[in-house]
Amino acid sequence: MKSIPISILWLVTLQFCWCSQASVEICSTFSCNPTEQDTIMFPFHVPRNQSNRCGYPGFDLTCGRNGQTFLNLSSKPLTVKAIWYTDQLLLVSDPDKCIPKRLLTLNLTSTPFSYGAEDMPPYTFLNCSRTKITNLDTSPFPWTSVVACLSGSDYTVLTTLEKESEEELVDKMKCKVMKRVNAAFWWKEMYEGYFPPDMSDVSLQLGWSVPNCGDCVLNGGVCSFVNDSDLAVACFFPPDSSGLPRSAKYALVLGAGIPAIICMIGLTYYISSRARARNQNRGYPNIESSPAIFPQPMILTVGLDRPTIESYPKTILGESKRFPNTSDGTCPICLSDYLPKETLRSIPECNHFFHADCIDEWLRMNATCPLCRKSPQ
Numbered sequence: 001m002k003s004i005p006i007s008i009l010w011l012v013t014l015q016f017c018w019c020s021q022a023s024v025e026i027c028s029t030f031s032c033n034p035t036e037q038d039t040i041m042f043p044f045h046v047p048r049n050q051s052n053r054c055g056y057p058g059f060d061l062t063c064g065r066n067g068q069t070f071l072n073l074s075s076k077p078l079t080v081k082a083i084w085y086t087d088q089l090l091l092v093s094d095p096d097k098c099i100p101k102r103l104l105t106l107n108l109t110s111t112p113f114s115y116g117a118e119d120m121p122p123y124t125f126l127n128c129s130r131t132k133i134t135n136l137d138t139s140p141f142p143w144t145s146v147v148a149c150l151s152g153s154d155y156t157v158l159t160t161l162e163k164e165s166e167e168e169l170v171d172k173m174k175c176k177v178m179k180r181v182n183a184a185f186w187w188k189e190m191y192e193g194y195f196p197p198d199m200s201d202v203s204l205q206l207g208w209s210v211p212n213c214g215d216c217v218l219n220g221g222v223c224s225f226v227n228d229s230d231l232a233v234a235c236f237f238p239p240d241s242s243g244l245p246r247s248a249k250y251a252l253v254l255g256a257g258i259p260a261i262i263c264m265i266g267l268t269y270y271i272s273s274r275a276r277a278r279n280q281n282r283g284y285p286n287i288e289s290s291p292a293i294f295p296q297p298m299i300l301t302v303g304l305d306r307p308t309i310e311s312y313p314k315t316i317l318g319e320s321k322r323f324p325n326t327s328d329g330t331c332p333i334c335l336s337d338y339l340p341k342e343t344l345r346s347i348p349e350c351n352h353f354f355h356a357d358c359i360d361e362w363l364r365m366n367a368t369c370p371l372c373r374k375s376p377q
């Protein structure tokens with residue numbers, strides 16, 4: 001991995017001199033599974049397929065046989081589900097379907113990653129011995145789940161986000177606190193405000209702060225090393241590109257990116273409204289003062305008002321489903337296909353099309369085009 005054959009280096013050098021005026025090599029993006037648009041770009045790279053200088057140390061990925069992308073932490077692979085380059089966050093899951101087990105032993109000290117959830121309430125893991133606890137037993141405890149993959153026949157491991165639940169479980173059910181971790185989990189049904197009954201196979205959020213490339217990607221640039229000898233990075237705007245580079249376009253749409261962000265907004269909203277209701281009912285201390293249960297810098301952006309959204313052009317899709325400027329037949333927000341007679345809306349500034357329902361929802365929370373991040377104002 002460390003030694004690149006001289007001939008490859010030479011080729012790469014020749015190529016940059018030949019095709020681009022940029023002073024450094026701009027690595028092309030890579031994908032373990034091109035059909036999924038799962039773009040791998042700086043600081044991540046796949047050493048097996050890309051030059052050593054295409055990625056930052058510690059951001060090495062491997063491709064799996066079935067098109068999965070893996071990140072090794074503590075020399076064991078985690079499956080990469082999504083990377084948000086602009087927010088410098090990624091989601092990983094455990095190939096063995098027990099992310100809490102990995103979490104309890106994970107030491108991120110020697111990696112570039114953190115949980116990116118330091119300001120959030122921790123998940124407390126509890127070992128409840130002498131009792132077999134089921135999902136139903138945990139239902140009186142809000143934001144509490146069983147971790148089936150860590151439980152045995154005579155003990156159950158639970159995890160909770162709520163201090164009150166933790167205290168009650170310790171008092172009444174004699175559970176022992178195993179660990180508190182300021183991590184954020186993501187799961188599919190999040191947007192329904194639904195806490196999974198079993199936390200075994202959820203995704204874990206990881207964040208990074210170095211190298212700091214989020215703003216560069218957001219502005220349509222390509223982050224890269226400045227030279228061949230050290231770790232300084234800079235933002236490059238390839239001179240030959242017309243408009244946004246492909247990489248920036250896909251950075252946000254990666255995997256379940258947008259739906260997940262929308263889900264996260266919904267869940268945060270749901271949790272805070274539930275917390276409010278609970279506080280009123282039970283006189284709990286107000287936990288509303290914590291900004292959000294989940295750490296999502298991207299949800300703090302302010303969206304557009306309804307009249308502005310309504311002023312954007314709508315199109316009813318004809319039987320032929322033909323309309324300008326869509327790369328394929330799938331709405332990148334809700335990931336469902338465009339069907340005849342459906343209503344689409346486009347963003348005038350960049351002429352990108354989406355299902356009207358999906359883009360309206362998005363624009364209410366974000367004032368930018370989800371594909372190119374251009375702001376309509």
Ligand SMILES: *[C@@H]1O[C@H](CO)[C@@H](O)[C@H](O)[C@H]1NC(C)=O
Nearest residue numbers: 031032033046048049050063
């Ligand atoms: C990556 O490299 C491996 C081995 O060098 C090769 O088998 C594989 O086809 C490459 N993948 C892509 C997508 O180029």
Ligand SMILES: *[C@@H]1O[C@H](CO)[C@@H](O)[C@H](O)[C@H]1NC(C)=O
Nearest residue numbers: 047060061062072075076077
């Ligand atoms: C990750 O670990 C696996 C084995 O556990 C190994 O085959 C693979 O090469 C490692 N990948 C990287 C990028 O270190």
Ligand SMILES: *[C@@H]1O[C@H](CO)[C@@H](O)[C@H](O)[C@H]1NC(C)=O
Nearest residue numbers: 104105106107108109110111
């Ligand atoms: C994590 O690993 C570092 C060394 O790499 C060590 O100093 C630190 O104590 C470890 N932390 C925990 C919680 O084990």
Ligand SMILES: *[C@@H]1O[C@H](CO)[C@@H](O)[C@H](O)[C@H]1NC(C)=O
Nearest residue numbers: 127128129150152155157178
């Ligand atoms: C939970 O406690 C039981 C008994 O006290 C123990 O046997 C078991 O290993 C513990 N489980 C975990 C995951 O620590």
